[in-house]
Amino acid sequence: MKTFIGVDLGGTNIRAAKVDEEGNILQMVKDVSEPDKGAEHVMSKMIELIERIDGYEECEGIGMGIPGPIDTIHGKIIVSTNLPKLVGYPIVEHISKHFNKPTFIxxxxxxxxxxxxxxxxxxxxxxxxxVTISTGIGGALSIDKKVLSGQNGHAGEIGNICIDRNRNKYNILNVGAVENEASGTAITRKGKEVFGDTIQHAGDVFELARQKDEKALxxxxxxAYDLAMMFSAIAHVCDPHVFVVGGGVMKGKDVFFDKMEKYYRDMIHVGMQPVVFKEAMLEEPGIIGAAMLPMTKIA
Amino acid sequence: MKTFIGVDLGGTNIRAAKVDEEGNILQMVKDVSEPDKGAEHVMSKMIELIERIDGYEECEGIGMGIPGPIDTIHGKIIVSTNLPKLVGYPIVEHISKHFNKPTFIxxxxxxxxxxxxxxxxxxxxxxxxxVTISTGIGGALSIDKKVLSGQNGHAGEIGNICIDRNRNKYNILNVGAVENEASGTAITRKGKEVFGDTIQHAGDVFELARQKDEKALxxxxxxAYDLAMMFSAIAHVCDPHVFVVGGGVMKGKDVFFDKMEKYYRDMIHVGMQPVVFKEAMLEEPGIIGAAMLPMTKIA
Structure with a gap:
C-alpha cells in the first residue's frame, strides 16, 4: 500500500506522520517548532523530523497543514499570527527540493x-x-474530494458571518460574527458574564445546562440558534450533501446539537431537507488530511 | 465553428437559439409554451421549435434552462411553480432520443x-x-467553468439568506430573507408603504432617490446594507474572484451599487479585498448559458 507524509505545523509544535491510503497513521513524530528562530530554523526542524520516520524515502509525497490563509499555488503562508517569520517563505519549494518529492501545502x-x-x-x-467549532469557528467546502481555497485562501472563513446585526463589537470580526457568539471562546465569555469566574471554559456552561440551570440553558x-443561522447561510450558498462538524465544542453536542439542527431545518427550503449532519470522525483530521494532499493531487 | 442549441423554457414562452462557441446567437425562434396542456405537448412544441432552426442537425448538442430546482443527473424538474405538469417528466431523455444529440438541463x-x-x-x-437581483434574488457558484447545483439543486438559493432577524415574515422565506428586503419586489413594497400607489416598481423609488428624496434615499x-450582508455571507463561504451581478434591479445601480460595495468591503477580511464586482454583460445569459451546457460537458 502506498504511503504519504503528513505534517502539522503550528506555533508550538511540528508533528509529522506516515499515513497509508486508508488513513491509518503508521508512525508519528513530534518536535517543538520554535518559529521565533526564523523560517530556516523551522525548515531544518521539519526536515529532521521527516527523516526520523522509518522508510520516509519510499513515501509518495508530502503534505503540510498550517493555520491561516495559505497561497496553495506558490506554496507560501499569506498571513499568520503564530508563524509570522514564515510569511512569504517558499516552504513548498524548500521541502520539495530537499526530498525530491511532490509537496503540497x-x-x-x-x-x-x-x-x-x-x-x-x-x-x-x-x-x-x-465546520469546526472550537476556540474559533472555521470551515471549508469540498466538492468531489477537492477543497475550495478561494481567491485569497479565505473560503470557509465562516466565523465572520454575521448572524445578528444587533450584537456588540468585540474585535476585528464583524458585529454579530458567529465566532464571537457561538465559539468555545464566546460561550466561555457569556458564561463568565452570568456566572463569574467559576466558568473556566465552555464545558462548564454545558455542564450547568445538563443540570437544567435556566441561565445556562x-x-x-x-x-444553537446562532449556529443554525450560520449553517443556513452556508447551505443556501452551496446546498451540501453533508455537514461534517468537528472541534472541541462538540464535546457539548448532547446539550446543543439537536436544538441547533431543529432550528436549522426551519430555516431551509423543503427541498433542502435531505442534508445530513455527521460528527467529524478522524482522530487526527489535520495530519491525515495533510497526507491526503499528495494522495489526491498525484493519484 | 461548432454550434450548439440553447433552449429557454418558461411558463409563458419557449425560446430556442443556435449559438456558436463564442456565444454569438446566430438564430432565435420563439413560441408559447402552454404548459397547462401537459408535458407531451410542451415536448412537441420544443421539438418543433428546434426543427425550425436552420442547420439544427449539425449542432453539437442541446442545453435547456428551466426555472426552479432541477435534477441535472436524471434530467428532470424537481419542483416548479410555472411548469407543474412537467415535474418528474424525463425531459432530457425525451429530447436526446428524438435528436440523438447530447442533451443537458x-x-x-x-x-x-x-x-x-x-x-x-x-x-x-x-x-x-x-447574483441576479430581479423580482427575486438568486445566484450560483461557478468554479473553473463548472456550476455547482448542490445536492438538491438548491445551491445558490441565496434569496433565503437572513440578513436581519428583526424583520417581518412575509411568505415562505425566512424572516429577514434578503429577497424580501432588497429584491425588486421588496423595494416596490417599501416604496408603496412610504409613497403609496404612485410607486409602480422599484425604478420609481430609484428615481425619487436620484431626486434626493430623503425617504427614498x-x-x-x-x-444597499442588506445586500452587502448577503454578499458578505457568500464571500465568507467561497471567497470568489468576482461577483457578477445581473437582473433588472441593476437598472438602479447608479443609486445603490457604490453604497452596497462600500458597506460590503467593511464586512470582509483585509485579505479578501481583491474580490471585484462586475455587471453581467450577456444580453441573453439564459439562452447562451443553456447552449454552453453541451459545450462545456462534451468539449
Missing part, C-alpha cells in the same frame, strides 16, 4: 476538510461542508 | 451563471459567484 482547516471528505465522515458524499439555546 | 439561474462564467463578465476568473440605503 494548505490551511489546517482545509486539510482537515480533505481528510474528512476522503476518509472520514464525509467520504460517501460528493459535496461536503466541514438560555446561553446554549442562543448558541 | 439545468436551472435558469445556473445556466446564466455558466454563460457569464464562460463568455461574459466572469470569463477571466476561476471562481465566479453570479433611506429605502435605498437599507437595501
Amino acid at each position: 494548505d490551511n489546517d482547516v482545509k486539510v482537515a476538510t480533505l481528510g474528512e471528505a476522503c476518509l472520514g465522515a464525509g467520504k460517501e458524499y460528493p459535496i461536503v461542508y466541514y 438560555k446561553i446554549v439555546d442562543d448558541m | 439545468d436551472n435558469d439561474v445556473k445556466v446564466a451563471t455558466l454563460g457569464e462564467a464562460c463568455l461574459g463578465a466572469g470569463k477571466e476568473y476561476p471562481i465566479v459567484y453570479y 433611506k429605502i435605498v440605503d437599507d437595501m
Whole structure:
C-alpha cells in the first residue's frame, strides 16, 4: 500500500506522520517548532523530523497543514499570527527540493476538510461542508474530494458571518460574527458574564445546562440558534450533501446539537431537507488530511 | 465553428437559439409554451421549435434552462411553480432520443451563471459567484467553468439568506430573507408603504432617490446594507474572484451599487479585498448559458 507524509505545523509544535491510503497513521513524530528562530530554523526542524520516520524515502509525497490563509499555488503562508517569520517563505519549494518529492501545502482547516471528505465522515458524499467549532469557528467546502481555497485562501472563513446585526463589537470580526457568539471562546465569555469566574471554559456552561440551570440553558439555546443561522447561510450558498462538524465544542453536542439542527431545518427550503449532519470522525483530521494532499493531487 | 442549441423554457414562452462557441446567437425562434396542456405537448412544441432552426442537425448538442430546482443527473424538474405538469417528466431523455444529440438541463439561474462564467463578465476568473437581483434574488457558484447545483439543486438559493432577524415574515422565506428586503419586489413594497400607489416598481423609488428624496434615499440605503450582508455571507463561504451581478434591479445601480460595495468591503477580511464586482454583460445569459451546457460537458 502506498504511503504519504503528513505534517502539522503550528506555533508550538511540528508533528509529522506516515499515513497509508486508508488513513491509518503508521508512525508519528513530534518536535517543538520554535518559529521565533526564523523560517530556516523551522525548515531544518521539519526536515529532521521527516527523516526520523522509518522508510520516509519510499513515501509518495508530502503534505503540510498550517493555520491561516495559505497561497496553495506558490506554496507560501499569506498571513499568520503564530508563524509570522514564515510569511512569504517558499516552504513548498524548500521541502520539495530537499526530498525530491511532490509537496503540497494548505490551511489546517482545509486539510482537515480533505481528510474528512476522503476518509472520514464525509467520504460517501460528493459535496461536503466541514465546520469546526472550537476556540474559533472555521470551515471549508469540498466538492468531489477537492477543497475550495478561494481567491485569497479565505473560503470557509465562516466565523465572520454575521448572524445578528444587533450584537456588540468585540474585535476585528464583524458585529454579530458567529465566532464571537457561538465559539468555545464566546460561550466561555457569556458564561463568565452570568456566572463569574467559576466558568473556566465552555464545558462548564454545558455542564450547568445538563443540570437544567435556566441561565445556562438560555446561553446554549442562543448558541444553537446562532449556529443554525450560520449553517443556513452556508447551505443556501452551496446546498451540501453533508455537514461534517468537528472541534472541541462538540464535546457539548448532547446539550446543543439537536436544538441547533431543529432550528436549522426551519430555516431551509423543503427541498433542502435531505442534508445530513455527521460528527467529524478522524482522530487526527489535520495530519491525515495533510497526507491526503499528495494522495489526491498525484493519484 | 461548432454550434450548439440553447433552449429557454418558461411558463409563458419557449425560446430556442443556435449559438456558436463564442456565444454569438446566430438564430432565435420563439413560441408559447402552454404548459397547462401537459408535458407531451410542451415536448412537441420544443421539438418543433428546434426543427425550425436552420442547420439544427449539425449542432453539437442541446442545453435547456428551466426555472426552479432541477435534477441535472436524471434530467428532470424537481419542483416548479410555472411548469407543474412537467415535474418528474424525463425531459432530457425525451429530447436526446428524438435528436440523438447530447442533451443537458439545468436551472435558469445556473445556466446564466455558466454563460457569464464562460463568455461574459466572469470569463477571466476561476471562481465566479453570479447574483441576479430581479423580482427575486438568486445566484450560483461557478468554479473553473463548472456550476455547482448542490445536492438538491438548491445551491445558490441565496434569496433565503437572513440578513436581519428583526424583520417581518412575509411568505415562505425566512424572516429577514434578503429577497424580501432588497429584491425588486421588496423595494416596490417599501416604496408603496412610504409613497403609496404612485410607486409602480422599484425604478420609481430609484428615481425619487436620484431626486434626493430623503425617504427614498433611506429605502435605498437599507437595501444597499442588506445586500452587502448577503454578499458578505457568500464571500465568507467561497471567497470568489468576482461577483457578477445581473437582473433588472441593476437598472438602479447608479443609486445603490457604490453604497452596497462600500458597506460590503467593511464586512470582509483585509485579505479578501481583491474580490471585484462586475455587471453581467450577456444580453441573453439564459439562452447562451443553456447552449454552453453541451459545450462545456462534451468539449
